[in-house]
Amino acid sequence: MHIHSIPIQTARRAFATLALATLSVCAQAQTEIQWWHSMTAVNGEWVNDLAREFNASQKDYKIVPTFKGSYDESMTAAVAAFRSGNAPHILQVFEVGTATMMASKNAIVPVGQVMKDAGQKFDPSAYVPAVAGYYTAPSGQMLSFPFNSSTTVFYYNKDAFKAAGLNPDKAPATWGDVTLAAATLKASGHKCPISIAWQGWTQLESFSAWHNVEFASKQNGLAGMDARLKMNSPLHVRHIENLANMAKQGLFVYKGRGNVPEASFVSGECAMMTTSSGFYGNVKKNAKFAYGLAPLPYYKDVPGAPQNTVIGGASLWVMAGKQPAEYQGIAKFFSFLSSPEVQSASHKRTGYLPITSAAFALTEKSGFYKENPGTDVAVNQMIRKVTDKSRGIRLGNYVQIRAIEDEELENVWAGKKSAKEALDAIVLRGDELLARFEKANAK
């Protein structure tokens, strides 16, 4: 037995040396950059194509995109990986996680810093203000790279409108119009005139910016961690009350949390829906009826409305503790991603917003918006002069606050709480979380 093992060992050793040699040759030739993302289906292909294009455009760096589950799952995975020293180089984080990432100063490197160190040209003013402002620290430094940004828009089923005797070419512009249209649809036998996806994001957060009222103090959290919720104002109460009445009359049908309700629009069950502009790709591919996109409805009598809607989607964060050469590669990749051509192509492909003004101009020039009516709705809602109340919402413990919004709104739809009671409860419970976040992250 002893005699046999020697040649085997030698062979093993030789093989290991060979494997090591091959590895180091690869490492010398190309620096690998790990990119963890949460894009599925059509959007997953988009991410892979971006990496492939960049890898083909140069020889020094190789971007390796890896799907790590939904937004919250990939963030949890990155936290675990960071704690054990295996964090990826680039992590895609949803807007809800932004305040958490910003507070983790030792875990991340600001994108502005990465670009400067690598000597890459980087002009924050080239980015659409409502997008760039969201990912910029109060000091003016851009912390993460805006990647897939979306906002809230209104979708409606033109065939259902026609069948109910409504004008399919005129989307309801105000909440009053929505209620009337819903009543007409219901009278003609429609079972689900309107449903709402991302209820907290569309009906409380974006609703606030759209009407130029505060969602939270301290410029909705952008100006500091000591922000507190303000979304139990008379206007908010009026809107939620209005929706509660619609629910009672069967005009608004609740279909669940997050993006779960979206399926009931694509299937034709619900005729109107407020949700993300990123839903466009799905509708375009799967809806078997004529559909229209329109700006979010608003209340006509509110001064300053409509203002602009808030950003959703995700951005790319650079993790700390990597090699200088790797940061070089990350900076090159980000420069590649911000070129107007890549930006414009991505925007047309996914329905996510163009994040630079140049990309928007390029898309407009190509005639894309004329050929695909409705695709410019999201862009027009965002490319506006923003106010301190509408720039965006960035709060600590946001994931939990979103859950609280869901819970309390469900109590309203179920008739267990009045609009005022539920909104007061969100403020009370949310403020506790904000105070805790402020305390945990004060250094």
Place this chain on the structure above:
Amino acid sequence: MEKQVVFRSRWLPWALIAPQLLVISVFFFWPAAQALLQSAQQSDAFGTSVQWVGLENFHNLWNDASYLASFQTTAVFSLLVAGLGLGLSLLLAVFADRVVRGSGLYRTLLIWPYAVAPAVAGVLWLFLFSPSIGIVSYLLRQNGFAWDSLLNSNHAMALIVMAAVWKQISYNFLFFLAGLQSIPKSLVEAAAMDGARPWRRFWTIQFPLLSPTAFFLLVINIVYAFFDTFAIVDAATKGGPGKDTAILVYKAYFDGFKAMDLGGSAAQSVVLMVVVVALTVVQFRFVEKKVNY
């Protein structure tokens, strides 16, 4: 009757329990100690800055009315899961015990759900009972029953109880069946010859002899309902409507793994651990007295 075994050697008993002690230390005592440690800390998501906050995490829990309300939700849920789970699987085991032909097939089919992950079980039941797309909810509505697990708390609770029970029935069934088969046939046959009907034979002979199994399963099922069901809740209801199906372990899971508040989540785990230890002690002190070994 004295049932103790006396070892002569001093080291042999320790050596015999060493493997088990090792496993428990690695998979229970160590994580439990970690939870205790973290429950006194608050840190940012990546753990780069850690603050000692003493009992503040626990203090926050007591001040949260919805957390206290979820004790009641958990009690209702656990009682339903343990009660229905034990009752149904005992019924199935009694019937499977009597089957003569094709018993292997029945047993295999009954054991099957145990191999399904909790999250998958939650999704399966959601597909059946989702108000928009569920087949069963469609049939219910056709028959005039307004099923709405999204906004009706009782319906939502029924949904997660069904999924949790379905998932656990196999395990209970296996133990009950093994218990039933270890009861000497002669006892049951003698009773039958004395003229006892099946129902009476079950209650006076089989059930008392099953009591050690039933007691073991009661403890296991309570622990299951308290600890292992968060994935079912996450997949089926996300704790809604409102917080009406947010059982304690779901909130601990959500705060720790979705919201990344590790301190708060650890404090909840410690509370949960204390509750389950207390419940288990109560069961051993009071219920076990009725058990015949």
